[in-house]
Every structure is written in structure tokens, then in C-alpha cells.
Amino acid sequence: MIDIRHLTKRYGRTLAVDDLSFTVKPGHVTAFLGPNGAGKSTTMRLMLGLDWPTHGEALIDGERYERLRHPLHRVGAMLEARSMHGGRTGYHHLLWMAQSNRLPKARVNRVVEMVGLQDAAHRRVSGYSLGMTQRLGIAAALLGDPPVLLLDEPVNGLDPEGIVWIRHLLKDLAAEGRTVFVSSHFMAETALTAQHLIVIGRGRLLADTTVAELAGQAGSLEEAFIRLTAGGPR
Amino acid sequence: MTSILLSEWTKIRTVRSTVWTLLPTLLFSPAIAFLAGRSFSDSLAGRPRDFDPLFATFYSLTLGQLGVAVFGVLVIGSEHSTGAIRSALMAVPQRGKLYLAKVCAIILVMLGISAVTAVATFFAAQAGLGPHKVTLGADGVPEALIGAVLYLTMICLLATGLTATLRSSIAALVILLPLLFLGGAGLGNIPQIKDFAQYLPDQAGMVILHLTVPDHPQFGRDYGPWTGLGIMALWTLAALLGGLFTLRRRDAVH
Numbered sequence: 001m002i003d004i005r006h007l008t009k010r011y012g013r014t015l016a017v018d019d020l021s022f023t024v025k026p027g028h029v030t031a032f033l034g035p036n037g038a039g040k041s042t043t044m045r046l047m048l049g050l051d052w053p054t055h056g057e058a059l060i061d062g063e064r065y066e067r068l069r070h071p072l073h074r075v076g077a078m079l080e081a082r083s084m085h086g087g088r089t090g091y092h093h094l095l096w097m098a099q100s101n102r103l104p105k106a107r108v109n110r111v112v113e114m115v116g117l118q119d120a121a122h123r124r125v126s127g128y129s130l131g132m133t134q135r136l137g138i139a140a141a142l143l144g145d146p147p148v149l150l151l152d153e154p155v156n157g158l159d160p161e162g163i164v165w166i167r168h169l170l171k172d173l174a175a176e177g178r179t180v181f182v183s184s185h186f187m188a189e190t191a192l193t194a195q196h197l198i199v200i201g202r203g204r205l206l207a208d209t210t211v212a213e214l215a216g217q218a219g220s221l222e223e224a225f226i227r228l229t230a231g232g233p234r
Numbered sequence: 235m236t237s238i239l240l241s242e243w244t245k246i247r248t249v250r251s252t253v254w255t256l257l258p259t260l261l262f263s264p265a266i267a268f269l270a271g272r273s274f275s276d277s278l279a280g281r282p283r284d285f286d287p288l289f290a291t292f293y294s295l296t297l298g299q300l301g302v303a304v305f306g307v308l309v310i311g312s313e314h315s316t317g318a319i320r321s322a323l324m325a326v327p328q329r330g331k332l333y334l335a336k337v338c339a340i341i342l343v344m345l346g347i348s349a350v351t352a353v354a355t356f357f358a359a360q361a362g363l364g365p366h367k368v369t370l371g372a373d374g375v376p377e378a379l380i381g382a383v384l385y386l387t388m389i390c391l392l393a394t395g396l397t398a399t400l401r402s403s404i405a406a407l408v409i410l411l412p413l414l415f416l417g418g419a420g421l422g423n424i425p426q427i428k429d430f431a432q433y434l435p436d437q438a439g440m441v442i443l444h445l446t447v448p449d450h451p452q453f454g455r456d457y458g459p460w461t462g463l464g465i466m467a468l469w470t471l472a473a474l475l476g477g478l479f480t481l482r483r484r485d486a487v488h
Contacts, residue, residue, distance in 0.1 A: 049327045050320055050486040066327040083320035085249055085312060092248035093321070100241035100325040140321065 001026060001179055002047065002148065006056035009042055009203075016042040018203035019056070024181045024196075026147070029174045031194035031211070032183040035229050039203040040183040041080055044152045048077055060148055072101040072144030078137040080152040080183075086126030090117055090136045093125060098143055111139040116165075130157030138166070148179045155189055167193045187222040191215060201229045235335065238326055242339035246309060255305040256347055259386070263298030263351050264358035270294060271362020278366060287368050288378050288444035291359035295382060295443060296418030298351060299389045299436070302344070303410050306393030309340060310477075311403030320486055329481050333398070337474060340394055344387040352382035374444070377459065381442030384463055388470045389414070392435055395470065398477025401484075423452055432456065438465035 002024035009017040017039045024030045034040050045051045047058040049066035057064060060075055068074050084093050094108045112121045115135040120128060125136065134157050141149055151170075155163055170193055174180045184190050190197075190211070197214055199207040206228050207214060211221060218224035247253065267290075274290040313319040326332040356379060360367035368375055397406040413421075414436055422428060422437035431437060432455050440446050442459035455462065 045486070048324055050323055052485060066329075068327065071327060072325060077324055079320055081320065082317045083324075085245075085316045085318040087249040087251050087312070087316075088245075089248070092244065096241045096244040096248070097321060097325045099244055100238050102237045 001061055002150075002181060003059040003062070004043070004047070004056075005059070007043065007046055007053055007058055008055035009039075009046055009051060010054045016203050017046065017053075020200065020203065020205055021056075022198050022205060022208050024179055024198070026177055026179040027174060028195040029170050029180045029182060029193050030196040030198060031190045032181060032198050032200070033185065033187075033190065033225060034183075034200040034206075036185065038200045038229075040200065041152055042203075043200070044077070044079065044150055044183060047150060048075075048079075070101040070144070072097065072103065072146065074144070074146055075148045075150065076141030076144060076146040077150040078134075078141045078152060078154060080156065082133070084125050084133075084136065084140075087124060089122050089124055090128070090132075090139075091121040093136065094121075094139060094143060097140055101144055103143055107143060107145075111142045114142060115139040131159055131162055134158055135162070138169075147177075149173060149181065151180075151182045153183055153185070155184060155186055163189065187220075187225055191221045199225065199228055235331065238331060238335035239338055241325070242335045243342070246339055246343055249312065252305060252308045252312065255301050255308060257301070259298040259301035259305075259351055260347065260354070262301075263294045264354040266294035266297060267291060267355045267359035268362040271359040271364075271367075273362075275362060275364045275366050285366075286444050286447075287359075287363055287366050288374060290363060291356055291368075292378065292382055292443040292445060294355060294359075295351075295386065296414075296436075296445070298355070299386060299414055299418075300411070302347070302386050302390045303393040303414060304407070306340065306390035307397045307403050307406045307410065310336065310394050311397045311406060314401050315403060323486050330478060333478050333481050337391065337394065340390060341387060344390045345383060348383040348386035351386060352379050355382070378442060378444055381439070381459060381463060385439040385443060385466070388439065388463075388466050389436065392466075392470045392473050395473025395475070395477045399473060399480050401480060422446075422455070425452065428452075433465055435466045435469035438462040438469075 004020055004022050007017055007020040020043060032040055046053050047065060065071060094111065098108050112118055115138050117135050117139060120132055134154060138154060141151060154166055158166060170180055170182060194211055197207060197209055197211055214224045215221040218227055270290045270293055313322060322332060393406060393410055396409060397403060400406055417434060417436040422432040424431065439462055441455050441462035446455050447453035
């Protein structure tokens with residue numbers, strides 16, 4: 001369960017996130033939608049304690065991320081921005097992350113298998129394709145077998161096979177009772193994967209609804225999204 | 235804390251390009267020390283020994299320290315430039331703890347590397363000095379060896395702290411390399427600026443390495459060997475605290 005309360009982030013004169021409040025519940029995939037520059041990645045970083053909010057807070061199971069001890073057991077996250085050292089192998093990237101949170105080596109091998117990186121795990125990350133980097137990022141998110149997952153644009157760079165793979169993975173993780181929060185700007189993919197939607201524009205909440213309800217109003221999710229974001233904040 | 239320390243050790247040893255920066259220190263310090271010893275020995279042949287053989291012994295560290303400084307920069311600077319810092323903060327959001335673990339891992343690595351370098355440099359120099367050599371137990375030698383280990387370790391930590399403060403490898407190198415190059419060339423001996431320059435971190439550490447001449451008006455210092463290391467330690471601590479302050483205060487992204 002993720003609880004966002006009056007979350008606000010100002011960079012100089014720009015208000016990137018503006019008094020955002022919503023809740024993400026376990027058991028289904030929640031998509032986080034918004035046009036480019038809407039504040040999705042900033043919100044994700046605030047949730048993970050990477051940036052400090054100007055006001056408000058983001059709580060994960062009632063706690064702020066920076067209060068979590070061994071957070072990989074509680075939250076698995078993948079950012080859109082590159083967050084690994086190219087000179088290290090994928091295996092070693094996962095190994096140091098696992099060690100920092102007292103996770104066994106066996107868990108590293110397990111997530112490498114889960115994302116299908118066995119052949120590339122012992123090569124340096126600088127030689128990875130975008131799709132392989134995404135898979136490594138997902139492996140890192142799954143390391144601690146966490147009940148909460150935050151994934152920023154996980155479909156980026158994946159081939160059609162990879163897209164189908166991640167769709168099933170996300171649905172399975174949610175079906176196991178986890179909280180799955182996924183940002184995306186692919187409407188068709190979102191319609192197939194998510195049940196719940198959080199839509200933001202210019203840092204503000206535009207909609208907090210279900211996919212069926214929003215798509216039902218406008219005929220398609222894409223059409224509904226364009227109408228919603230073109231109108232600006234309600 | 236031990237788990238974070240283990241993870242920081244894994245981070246250091248698994249990036250080959252960073253580890254390689256220590257190789258020049260390990261190889262060139264003894265090699266240059268041997269050549270320096272030889273050249274001193276040759277020029278002093280047949281004359282009475284009125285020079286300090288430890289000057290010839292540790293002079294090569296003024297070059298060897300460059301590799302250590304670059305290591306200290308890259309070990310933290312590459313986390314910022316590659317974005318790996320974001321993964322690090324997600325794994326360990328307690329920023330002070332993460333930073334402390336990293337600094338401890340660097341200290342452990344550097345004490346080992348510095349000890350090997352100092353001992354190898356000492357014996358290489360004595361081999362070069364031939365008849366002018368000193369033994370391990372001679373007056374001032376143990377002190378100078380301990381000093382060399384602490385000196386190299388602190389140069390590395392100074393580089394780490396400065397890089398963490400500035401969050402940029404390039405900015406840190408722009409400050410460090412001229413400082414250390416000019417320092418090795420005798421910045422602290424220039425009369426016009428000596429009052430200030432002798433208190434620069436590397437200059438302060440040179441007394442215990444016998445790279446200064448006690449009581450000499452130009453090549454001497456206004457402080458002793460251990461006070462010098464103390465001055466160096468204050469600089470190092472300031473740089474490390476600057477890094478901690480930056481890390482705790484700022485957003486992780488640029």
C-alpha cells in the first residue's frame with residue numbers, strides 16, 4: 001500500500017509536483033499516466049527518498065522510504081534514469097545490492113533466471129542493449145521479493161516478446177497480492193495490464209479511477225487520456 | 235553496518251577501471267624509488283654521508299600519490315556520473331550510514347595498498363642506495379613508514395571527500411592534480427607563499443616522509459612530523475564532512 005499525501009516538489013521556480021494525493025492498493029496493477037514532463041518520474045523519486053519533498057509525504061506501508069531498514073525487502077523499484085555502473089557486470093550489480101540488504105547470493109541467481117539474463121549476467125553492463133538493461137533493473141527490483149513494486153516506464157526498450165513477458169509478470173505479481181505501481185505513456189499497453197489508473201498533468205492529479213471506467217466514458221483509453229490531459233487540471 | 239560495508243567492498247573490487255588506477259602507485263613508487271636511490275648513491279660515491287637517505291626513499295610517493303588520488307576520486311565520482319548513486323540510495327536510504335560504510339571500505343583498501351606500497355618503496359630505494367642504505371630498524375624509519383601509509387590513505391580520503399562535496403570527478407581532479415603536482419615540485423618551499431602553502435594537506439604530510447629539511451629556512455617547516463600529519467588529518471576530515479553534508483542535503487539527481 002502506497003499513500004501519497006499532499007506531495008509537492010518545487011525546483012527553483014518550477015512546480016514539478018503540486019499537492020498530489022492518492023493511494024495505491026495491493027492486489028492489482030495501478031498505472032501512473034501523464035504526458036512527458038507531468039511529474040511522474042519526480043513523484044517516483046520522491047517516493048523512494050531520492051529527492052526531498054518541498055511539502056507533504058509519500059508513505060509505503062505507513063513509513064517514509066528513508067526510514068526503512070533493508071528497504072529492498074519492502075519495496076522493489078526501477079527508475080527510468082540509468083542507475084547502474086557500466087563497468088560492473090550485471091551479476092555484480094545485483095550482488096552488492098543483495099549484500100547491502102542481507103539477501104543471500106542464491107536470490108541473485110534466482111532473479112537473474114526470472115528475467116532471463118543468464119547469458120549476459122557475467123558481462124559488463126556497458127555492453128547491454130536497452131532491453132537487457134531494463135531486465136537487469138527489473139531483476140534488481142525483484143531481489144528482495146518485495147510486497148510493493150514501483151516501476152518507471154518498464155516497457156521502454158523491450159522487444160514485443162519482452163513486452164508480453166512484463167505484462168504477465170506484472171499481472172502475476174499483483175495477483176500474488178502485491179502493490180504494483182507502474183508509470184507508462186503507452187496507452188494500449190496500459191489498457192491490457194492495469195486495472196487502476198492515476199493520471200497526472202503538470203504535477204497535479206487529473207484522475208484516480210479504473211481503466212474500465214475511464215475508457216468507457218470516451219470509447220478508448222487513449223481518447224480519454226488525450227481529453228483529460230488536454231483540459232489541464234480539473 | 236557490516237552488510238553495507240561488505241557491499242561497498244564488492245562495489246570497489248568489481249569495477250576494474252577503478253582498481254587499475256592503483257596499479258601505477260604500486261609499481262611506479264618502488265621503481266622510481268630504486269632509480270632515485272641509485273642516482274643519489276652515484277652522486278655521493280666516496281663522499282661522507284651528509285644527506286638523509288629517507289629523502290631518496292620516499293620522494294617517489296609524490297608521484298605515486300597521484301594514482302591514489304585518482305582512485306579516491308573515481309570510487310565515488312563514478313557513482314554520480316553513472317547514476318549508480320540512485321541504486322545505492324535505494325538500497326541504503328540512510329545516507330550517513332551509506333557514506334560512512336563507503337569511507338570505511340576505502341580506508342581498509344587503502345591501508346592495505348599503502349602498506350604494500352610503502353614497504354616495497356622502502357626496500358626498492360635501499361637496494362638503489364647500496365652503501366648508503368638504512369635498515370628497517372634505523373632511527374626514524376618505522377615512523378616514516380607508518381607516516382607513508384597514513385599519508386597515502388589520507389590523500390585518497392581527501393580526494394573522496396572533495397569529490398563527494400563537489401559531486402563531480404572532473405571538478406575534484408581540477409583541484410587535486412595541480413595541488414599535488416605543484417606540491418610534489420616544492421610548492422611549500424617558495425618563500426613568498428610559504429607561510430600559507432606549507433599548511434596545504436600534502437605539504438603538511440611531507441615532514442614525516444623526510445621530504446623536508448628540519449630547521450632549514452627554506453626547506454624546513456614550522457611544525458613537526460606528527461603535527462604535520464595532524465594538519466593533514468584536519469583537511470581530510472573537512473573534505474569528508476563536506477561530502478557528508480552534500481549527500482545528506484541534496485537531491486540524488488542532478
